[in-house]
Amino acid sequence: MYQYDKYDQKMVDARVAEFRDQANRRIAGELTEDQFKPLRLKNGLYLQLHAYMLRVAIPYGTLNSRQMRMLATIARKYDRGYAHFTTRQNIQYNWIKLEQAADILADLSTVEMHAIQTSGESIRNVSSDQYAGATADEIVDPRPYAELIRQATSFHPEFSYMPRKFKIAVIASDEDRAAMRLHDLGFKLVRNDKGELGFEVYVGGGMGRTPFVSPLIRDFLPVDQMFSYTEAVLRVWNRWARRDNIHKQRIKILVHEWGAEKMKEKIEAEWQEILPNASDIPRKELERIATYFEAPAFDDEAAEEIDLSDPDFKIWVDQNVRPHKHPGYAIANISLKPVKGIPGDASADQIDLMADLAEQYSFDELRVTHAQNIVFAHVKKSDLYALWQKLDAAGLAPANIDLISDIIACPGLDYCSLANARSIPVAQKIAERFSDAEAQRDLGELKLKISGCINACGHHHSGHIGILGVDRKGTENYQLLLGGSGAEDASLGKITGPGFDEDGIVNAVATTVSKYKELREDGERFLDTYRRVGMAPFKEALYD
Amino acid sequence: MTDILRYRDDDAPMEPVVTISSFADQSNSSAVLIEAGDDVRDLLPHLDRLKLAVVDFPRFRDGRGYSSARILREAGYKGEIRAIGDVLVDQIWHMRRCGFDSFAPNSPLDPKVVEESLNRYEHVYQPAADDAVPIWKLRHG
Ligand code: HEM
Numbered sequence: 262m263y264q265y266d267k268y269d270q271k272m273v274d275a276r277v278a279e280f281r282d283q284a285n286r287r288i289a290g291e292l293t294e295d296q297f298k299p300l301r302l303k304n305g306l307y308l309q310l311h312a313y314m315l316r317v318a319i320p321y322g323t324l325n326s327r328q329m330r331m332l333a334t335i336a337r338k339y340d341r342g343y344a345h346f347t348t349r350q351n352i353q354y355n356w357i358k359l360e361q362a363a364d365i366l367a368d369l370s371t372v373e374m375h376a377i378q379t380s381g382e383s384i385r386n387v388s389s390d391q392y393a394g395a396t397a398d399e400i401v402d403p404r405p406y407a408e409l410i411r412q413a414t415s416f417h418p419e420f421s422y423m424p425r426k427f428k429i430a431v432i433a434s435d436e437d438r439a440a441m442r443l444h445d446l447g448f449k450l451v452r453n454d455k456g457e458l459g460f461e462v463y464v465g466g467g468m469g470r471t472p473f474v475s476p477l478i479r480d481f482l483p484v485d486q487m488f489s490y491t492e493a494v495l496r497v498w499n500r501w502a503r504r505d506n507i508h509k510q511r512i513k514i515l516v517h518e519w520g521a522e523k524m525k526e527k528i529e530a531e532w533q534e535i536l537p538n539a540s541d542i543p544r545k546e547l548e549r550i551a552t553y554f555e556a557p558a559f560d561d562e563a564a565e566e567i568d569l570s571d572p573d574f575k576i577w578v579d580q581n582v583r584p585h586k587h588p589g590y591a592i593a594n595i596s597l598k599p600v601k602g603i604p605g606d607a608s609a610d611q612i613d614l615m616a617d618l619a620e621q622y623s624f625d626e627l628r629v630t631h632a633q634n635i636v637f638a639h640v641k642k643s644d645l646y647a648l649w650q651k652l653d654a655a656g657l658a659p660a661n662i663d664l665i666s667d668i669i670a671c672p673g674l675d676y677c678s679l680a681n682a683r684s685i686p687v688a689q690k691i692a693e694r695f696s697d698a699e700a701q702r703d704l705g706e707l708k709l710k711i712s713g714c715i716n717a718c719g720h721h722h723s724g725h726i727g728i729l730g731v732d733r734k735g736t737e738n739y740q741l742l743l744g745g746s747g748a749e750d751a752s753l754g755k756i757t758g759p760g761f762d763e764d765g766i767v768n769a770v771a772t773t774v775s776k777y778k779e780l781r782e783d784g785e786r787f788l789d790t791y792r793r794v795g796m797a798p799f800k801e802a803l804y805d
Numbered sequence: 806m807t808d809i810l811r812y813r814d815d816d817a818p819m820e821p822v823v824t825i826s827s828f829a830d831q832s833n834s835s836a837v838l839i840e841a842g843d844d845v846r847d848l849l850p851h852l853d854r855l856k857l858a859v860v861d862f863p864r865f866r867d868g869r870g871y872s873s874a875r876i877l878r879e880a881g882y883k884g885e886i887r888a889i890g891d892v893l894v895d896q897i898w899h900m901r902r903c904g905f906d907s908f909a910p911n912s913p914l915d916p917k918v919v920e921e922s923l924n925r926y927e928h929v930y931q932p933a934a935d936d937a938v939p940i941w942k943l944r945h946g
Pocket residue numbers: 307309314346347348349353425426428443444445466467468469470511670671672676677678679716717718719720
């Protein structure tokens with residue numbers, strides 16, 4: 262895992278001091294809320310329905326046990342004893358007092374964490390593959406590149422007052438576990454014919470009210486030029502994006518208006534202007550960063566067999582455990598989606614327990630996934646049973662990864678001031694309806710995603726089944742979408758037709774699922790069946 | 806007239822400021838106003854007679870002017886770049902890094918507070934138009 266040196270630490274400490282000063286000026290009334298807003302938004306502090314909300318960055322979703330414990334401490338000390346893992350691999354606290362915000366940031370800085378650029382019109386935390394460094398299907402570990410670009414885009418003087426937010430993802434496998442093509446800028450590591458490392462670069466993806474899957478803008482960018490090319494993308498967007506309508510300022514809109522070809526020409530031309538100024542970061546710095554991500558000392562004697570004689574354990578292994586590049590190890594997913602829970606929420610005690618277990622069983626490292634779950638990337642197969650027992654005792658062993666009850670949901674009307682409808686109760690009702698383990702497993706991979714309004718924080722556009730809360734004449738109403746995907750086969754869901762009330766949407770999901778079971782052919786996931794047969798049969802089942 | 810906060814040793818140019826589109830034709834002008842939507846690259850053929858570039862920030866959230874300044878510096882322009890309009894103290898550090906060396910905002914700045922905020926961050930993560938040495942360079946000597 263990356264560790265701060267004195268420079269990184271000084272930057273973060275300076276930011277805490279700066280924010281403390283700004284917060285004090287606000288509390289003393291020297292700054293109006295209008296003047297304070299852009300400043301707090303550079304530090305992850307939102308004003309919500311009931312309180313301030315603080316979003317803490319977890320770079321590319323990776324953290325160690327010490328950091329995880331601090332997240333628990335903050336939940337206890339400054340919040341109500343729990344926290345919420347987000348779809349961008351970060352964590353949020355929902356009940357924050359302005360008077361304490363600077364203290365929280367100071368506490369975070371003691372474990373090399375911060376909330377810098379986690380909100381507002383900034384270059385946000387970089388996301389990546391939660392299986393990085395552990396999965397056999399990656400070309401290299403993408404995280405050193407994510408860390409490099411994280412540093413280079415932190416406090417960037419030219420790009421701190423941009424048209425809108427800007428999100429970057431870096432992956433290194435064909436399987437896309439980070440929704441890379443739904444980011445403003447996506448990097449996929451590839452090798453060219455000569456065996457050299459580079460990136461496929463994708464520009465202009467995003468969700469929100471006008472979702473787009475990003476087009477490929479460059480098929481090979483040498484890795485050493487990652488930063489200068491990023492600056493070119495940012496500069497083209499910063500200069501030429503609309504500034505007159507907040508809903509049309511993301512880079513995806515510019516790509517859509519210009520078309521991918523023109524966007525590509527503009528970026529290439531800008532890049533040629535930037536290149537002579539040599540902003541790129543030398544290879545030795547990448548190498549320095551990469552040393553922090555070297556594989557841990559795996560035990561080559563570790564047993565390759567897992568004793569699956571306990572049937573409940575076997576179900577968990579089948580559903581939540583994935584192959585590791587080392588034959589004696591496995592990747593274990595911890596689902597934060599118990600049937601009656603709130604998707605992505607964890608209590609301070611659970612967070613502490615996961616920290617302890619990661620220290621004991623996974624080389625002191627945890628990952629947050631965009632599906633709002635936790636990953637232990639390097640667990641010895643022979644330790645899996647002990648790990649599972651401890652997780653199970655703490656309510657952390659739902660065996661539902663990628664199943665219908667592994668729901669992504671935004672905070673919705675229970676917390677969010679922008680919401681039209683509640684997301685959490687709908688997620689809970691659906692999870693309850695499909696709580697039967699056998700039945701869920703029979704349905705197979707089925708990604709259900711819920712947003713409480715058109716901003717799409719719950720990724721509803723990219724759900725195999727998506728649910729969108731809308732406001733219909735002052736009552737909560739839900740639209741159903743089918744056919745989205747945030748993976749390597751990225752696509753956007755389509756609305757089925759008129760919306761439903763809260764119970765109606767739960768029934769509509771059940772109807773959709775029954776139709777799928779009726780129509781599916783051997784081995785087809787819901788998404789495959791939908792893509793083969795189209796919307797019509799589902800529509801008929803829902804509305805006729 | 807607003808006070809001008811300047812980080813230059815020469816005398817402030819007093820010539821009248823013209824728009825980018827007039828600048829090309831008025832071969833005796835040496836000061837230009839760059840508005841947020843302007844393409845600052847239109848100026849590049851005429852840099853030899855430019856002494857003052859005034860960059861307007863209609864709203865502080867409109868960051869186009871940062872790119873305008875950097876492009877001028879990248880093209881080798883050594884004259885004054887002045888930020889006017891909705892410019893707040895919290896932006897001065899980034900603006901200095903992008904090549905701005907004078908400030909005449911709508912609401913006057915307190916030079917003491919500006920000085921404090923300019924000294925807040927000892928280091929930077931990336932090269933820009935100033936001479937700050939990026940952290941990666943410090944790391945590798
Ligand atoms: C409760 C406070 C929150 C507020 C006020 C909020 C606000 C917003 C807004 C306004 C957008 C639309 C941005 C745009 O289209 O340009 C957005 C997008 C998004 N938010 Fe949130 N959000 C909140 C919480 C969350 C949470 C808890 C998550 C994760 C679970 C999240 C993840 C996202 C994601 C992934 C997007 C889509 C980004 C894209 O368009 O590419 N947000 N949010």
